[in-house]
Amino acid sequence: MSEGSPVPYPTSPRPEVLTLSPYIPGKPADEVKRELGLDRVVKLASNENPLGPSPRAMQAIQEMAASLHIYPDAAGLHLKTRLSQVHGIPASQIVLGNGSDEIIMLLGQAFVMPGDEVVMGDKTFPVYKTSTLLMGGKPVEVPLKDGFLDLEAMASAVTAHTKLVFLCNPNNPTGTMNRKAEVERFLRAIPPHVLVISDEAYAEYVGDEDYGTLLPHLKDGKNVAVLRTFSKIYGLAGLRTGYGLMPEYAAALINRVRLSFNQNALAQRAALAALDDREHVRESVRVVEEGKDYLYREFAAMGLKAYPTWGNFIMVDTGKDCQKVFQALLERGVIVRPTSAWGLHTCLRITIGTQEENDLLVEALRQVLQELQEEV
Ligand SMILES: Cc1ncc(COP(=O)(O)O)c(C=O)c1O
Structure with a gap:
């Protein structure tokens, strides 16, 4: 005991x-x-897609059933290649996960040491806190402003001990979005030793030109990561498949930490099919x-x-x-x-x-x- x-x-x-x-x-x-x-x-509790999975994904899974004795491709080559084309990001900057949940946990494992601070909203997706606490880190939870992440206050909460900042955009549970200009202002205030992660699980629903996704900033070479998932608009929550786009150094670190076969073969194949089911x-x-x-x-x-x-x-x-x-x-x-x-x-x-x-x-x-x- x-x-x-x-x-x-x-x-x-x-x-x-x-x-x-x-x-x-x-x-x-x-x-x-x-x-x-x-x-x-x-x-109507878990933000799943009421239309179900993409029919193309279902078809792909059926076709794969006879190959389930084969391990998945540990490098996720096909899916990463397609994601790389879709987002204009090299495959070496892409990490695949057993849901984006897993990538949040892997980021904690790769970066957070006891005593490190991780900044996040005080009403946001709870896995950021779990990932931080498990590694002995200190969650710094910044109150929202009218249901929106308060990026100015989050930037002010960053100290020399901060390792990661988690934005959730749109934010779960409030649904609110942060805009381009405030995200840019925020990034200018963040010191380079901090990795800023934008969890964009609902990005495909946004449809607002002023959406403050961090994708362009990643392409600009900033120390930022973007998380996306196939669980929401693509309707594949039950399969567990998500991905992260990040600087090459971060992807290489995550590749050291993750299990070799962290994304199963059906998940890879179905995601590939769903991605092109416009x-x-x-x-x-x-x-x-x-x-x-x-x-x-x-x-x-x-x-x-x-x-x-x-x-x-x-x-x-x-x-x-x-x-x-x-x-x-x-x-x-x-x-x-x-x-x-x-x-x-x-x-x-x-x-x-x-x-x-x-x-x-x-x-x-x-x-x-x-x-x-x-x-x-
Ligand atoms: C903001 C946010 N991030 C991540 C996830 C987890 O997604 P996944 O199913 O890819 O693990 C969810 C799921 O509800 C979510 O709302």
């Missing part, structure tokens, strides 16, 4: 492990359906754009404050205890994400679904808020 530990561990863990909280997964939709005896359950991408954007307009109108009609979003999800303030609203929606077959884990006790993060799913959500939310109102 480790000394001073409240729990008996026959083999004592590294103290950093005890600073982490386990991920608490939501219940799968079919389990909720079975438990509650519901005919239909819609999951029709699926266009249709996915259309569904989100239409759903966004519809949900904003309906939330406004219910008198709720919705945050502006550039992703495939909306954070909405229900004005009520979000755990209660979440539970009552669940009982009506609609699964959303309460934001209490971020310290936001009245908000929900809701993935934009198909029109039919959005209708179910709106109807259920209206009923639930009415009932909670009557309880008061």
Whole structure:
């Protein structure tokens, strides 16, 4: 048992492990359906693509089934070559991952030493903090401004001890986006020893010319990295496939840390097919754009404050205890994400679904808020 530990561990863990909280997964939709005896359950909790995977990706997976006795290509040659063409970045600057989640963890493993500081928003994607804490680093969490990452305050939080800065653009859970000019100002204020990482998991949904992606700055030779994923617009969350674009030195370091076969063969092949399925991408954007307009109108009609979003999800303030609203929606077959884990006790993060799913959500939310109102 480790000394001073409240729990008996026959083999004592590294103290950093005890600073982490386990991920608490939501219940799968079919389990909720079975438990509650519901005919239909819609999951609008994990920002997945309601249209499903790209049909081309599904076809590619079927074709690969007979080759599963072969290890994946550890260099991910085909996928990296195509990504290199798509982004205009040399393949030597591309890292593939078991989801972009894994690349966030690998960045921590490659760069963060005990006591190093890592700057991030205080309401943002939680894996940045996990990656930092696991390596004994110190997360420096900077409050958001009206739901937006406050880049000026984040730049001011950088010290001689800062190793990494994580931007999340658009930010999860708020959906907000940082613009080109503020991102440029921010980069000018960051000393060269700091690697700035822009997690752009929702980039393909943005459709705003003023989007402050860090891609052009990477091409300019700045010390920045961009993370992208196939889990969102490409609809491949279940396969676990993402990638990072970064300076060559950083990619080479990550290649020392990662497992040789960290991205499985199906994931590589399906990602390659999905990347070129422009029709699926266009249709996915259309569904989100239409759903966004519809949900904003309906939330406004219910008198709720919705945050502006550039992703495939909306954070909405229900004005009520979000755990209660979440539970009552669940009982009506609609699964959303309460934001209490971020310290936001009245908000929900809701993935934009198909029109039919959005209708179910709106109807259920209206009923639930009415009932909670009557309880008061
Ligand atoms: C901002 C952000 N980054 C990364 C991820 C993880 O993506 P992946 O499935 O590629 O690990 C998510 C998933 O929700 C996300 O919202």
